[in-house]
Amino acid sequence: MLSALRCGAGLDTGDIYIKQPLSLHGSAEEIFLRADGVIEQMIEQIVREEPIATPQRGDPVLFSRRTPAMSNLASCPEGDLSSWYDQIRMLDAEGYPHAFLEAHGIRLEFRRVSMRSDGLHADVKIMPIPPN
Incomplete structure (x- = not known):
């Protein structure tokens, strides 16, 4: 809502x-x-x-601020394509750190994911991991 x-x-x-x-x-x-x-x-x-506002009810739900490290697809449950799909799509907007994987000095960033019968299809940007 x-x-x-x-x-x-x-x-x-x-x-x-x-x-x-x-x-x-x-x-x-x-x-x-x-x-x-x-x-x-x-x-x-x-x-x-001009509706009249009504007080909120129930206990508040607090969320911690996301960190860029939380965009790492390695944190998704192993073999769970739905988790990968949700992680990629929820970060696919301007200003968000895109879902990524890092291996062998390379960073892969994923965008525009779709779930199909044969698996996930996405655009991938491949680049060297930037130095700290």
Whole structure:
């Protein structure tokens, strides 16, 4: 769900104006583009209907900030193509450190993944590992 929140003292702590479903299928870039349209509709709805915000319920779910090292595909469960697919697609957007593998002084970065009957297909950028 995509939520429109009242600005509050903490991050994502404000009351909720409206929620709309958002499909998480496709790459991060595709999800962001879909979110743009949903957000535009939500803004129009808030301006038009002036809904009353309701307090959030339940315990907060806190997420730690991702580090670039978390984009390493070596952390995916062995042999689990679904994990590889999700890792690559969720990092396939501008500003995100793309999913990667490193071996023998080479870094492979993966983008534009698709799941097919014969396995995963993706674009791969191959380059030397940059010195520290």
